[in-house]
Amino acid sequence: DAGITQSPRYKITETGRQVTLMCHQTWSHSYxxxxxxxxxxxxxxxxxxxxxxxxxxxxxxDGYVVSRSKTENFPLTLESxxxxxxxxxxxxxxxxxxxxxxxxxxxxxLTVT
Amino acid sequence: GNSVTQMxxxxxxxxxxxxxxxxxxxxxxxxxxxxxxxxxxxxxxxxLKATKADDKGSNKGFEATYRKETxxxxxxxxxxxxxxxxxxxxxxxxxxxxxxxGTGTSLTVIP
Numbered sequence: 001d002a003g004i005t006q007s008p009r010y011k012i013t014e015t016g017r018q019v020t021l022m023c024h025q026t027w028s029h030s031y032x033x034x035x036x037x038x039x040x041x042x043x044x045x046x047x048x049x050x051x052x053x054x055x056x057x058x059x060x061x062d063g064y065v066v067s068r069s070k071t072e073n074f075p076l077t078l079e080s081x082x083x084x085x086x087x088x089x090x091x092x093x094x095x096x097x098x099x100x101x102x103x104x105x106x107x108x109x110l111t112v113t
Numbered sequence: 114g115n116s117v118t119q120m121x122x123x124x125x126x127x128x129x130x131x132x133x134x135x136x137x138x139x140x141x142x143x144x145x146x147x148x149x150x151x152x153x154x155x156x157x158x159x160x161l162k163a164t165k166a167d168d169k170g171s172n173k174g175f176e177a178t179y180r181k182e183t184x185x186x187x188x189x190x191x192x193x194x195x196x197x198x199x200x201x202x203x204x205x206x207x208x209x210x211x212x213x214x215g216t217g218t219s220l221t222v223i224p
Contacts, residue, residue: 041216
């Protein structure tokens with residue numbers, strides 16, 4: 001199916017563990033983004049990528065690592081999960097030129113215990 | 114800089130009531146403007162967009178007009194339904210690869 005897919009949809013992990021959230025898009029969009037959504041904070045940008053092997057920090061990058069070896073994939077890794085990283089994580093993509101809208105995945109709900 | 118300010122929620126309306134959710138923006142260039150909707154448990158979906166001044170975006174009975182003189186992009190619907198209950202986000206993009214979102218407005222429509 002065309003679109004943007006996130007996995008897993010739900011994840012429970014323990015403090016200190018490493019966890020990776022996956023994101024895959026089928027449009028070959030150049031730009032990909034990771035946001036977290038928390039009550040009272042709206043959407044906050046964690047990292048973004050302009051192309052394969054090009055990534056940059058967003059508003060709240062601490063504690064997260066990203067990579068983009070292929071255009072279609074943009075995994076987000078929490079190297080040592082903390083309770084403050086309990087959140088809903090959204091991946092998004094856009095071609096990056098003109099006035100196209102951002103396309104979102106359905107999110108991953110992560111709970112750190 | 115670039116930013117979006119939208120009205121605080123939550124908003125509760127009765128079915129068939131008129132809806133307005135205010136959105137104002139600050140932009141360094143000529144932004145495209147968007148409204149997104151997020152239904153419970155789902156990601157954000159594009160509801161409508163406008164790309165230049167005086168454009169009106171519309172979809173599913175929702176409308177918003179790009180007002181450059183007041184830097185606004187208010188969302189309206191003439192008669193809301195229970196199925197419109199969701200969180201609504203106003204957003205802008207100037208470059209096409211950076212997006213700025215409002216904090217979201219939660220709407221609940223009661224029968």
